[in-house]
Amino acid sequence: MRGSSRRACDSDRVSGLPAKRELRQRLRAVLAQLTREEIDARSRMACHRLFERPEFIKSEVVMVYLPRPTEVDTTPLVLRCWQDHKRVLVPKVSWEQRRMLPVEMRSLSDASAISELGIREPESGAPFPISLIDLVVVPALAFDEYGNRLGRGRGFYDRFLAHPEFKGISCGLIFENQMTPAVPVGPLDRAVDMVVTDATARRFR
Numbered sequence: 001m002r003g004s005s006r007r008a009c010d011s012d013r014v015s016g017l018p019a020k021r022e023l024r025q026r027l028r029a030v031l032a033q034l035t036r037e038e039i040d041a042r043s044r045m046a047c048h049r050l051f052e053r054p055e056f057i058k059s060e061v062v063m064v065y066l067p068r069p070t071e072v073d074t075t076p077l078v079l080r081c082w083q084d085h086k087r088v089l090v091p092k093v094s095w096e097q098r099r100m101l102p103v104e105m106r107s108l109s110d111a112s113a114i115s116e117l118g119i120r121e122p123e124s125g126a127p128f129p130i131s132l133i134d135l136v137v138v139p140a141l142a143f144d145e146y147g148n149r150l151g152r153g154r155g156f157y158d159r160f161l162a163h164p165e166f167k168g169i170s171c172g173l174i175f176e177n178q179m180t181p182a183v184p185v186g187p188l189d190r191a192v193d194m195v196v197t198d199a200t201a202r203r204f205r
Contacts, residue, residue: 020184023150027141030177031070042175043073045198051080053201055169055194059134063089063102066111066120071139072173089128092121100156101127130165138192143172147191147204148183161190169193
């Protein structure tokens with residue numbers, strides 16, 4: 001299945017890893033040590049590394065997450081998309097449907113609402129067709145060397161990436177010290193096609 005989780009070798013290796021909860025706690029502690037200056041500088045580096053990728057250059061419609069304080073700041077990415085005349089979408093959570101809806105953002109002020117998750121999102125807007133999205137930029141607490149993702153446990157991105165109409169490329173965007181050798185995976189977890197950090201870019205498929 002497209003985007004399904006990838007294992008390093010066999011299930012025994014994965015099952016021997018720390019539990020997701022423990023790994024989340026460890027990664028949150030790592031991120032908590034970053035200063036605002038470090039986050040801003042390394043976010044710019046990560047975004048500029050993505051700008052150089054053909055997956056970004058060729059895209060016309062890009063879905064971008066709006067960051068939490070310790071995530072890679074996507075503001076430079078959003079501004080570059082507009083500069084290059086790309087359409088920018090951001091996720092709006094539908095709690096009734098238990099999924100994310102892609103909504104177009106035409107200015108930074110469009111995302112003035114705060115969701116129940118404490119994340120900025122558009123107050124309103126019609127859902128954009130998922131089939132027209134070329135690139136989805138995905139946040140995470142961690143990715144491993146196979147593209148497996150450790151999220152925050154609610155499954156919104158897993159469900160979005162598994163949507164049958166999504167045919168684009170999924171790209172994780174994190175700091176290099178959020179990479180981990182292997183992430184515990186389950187049947188509903190979805191891996192990404194590539195990961196870009198402030199240090200390097202990795203393409204998995």
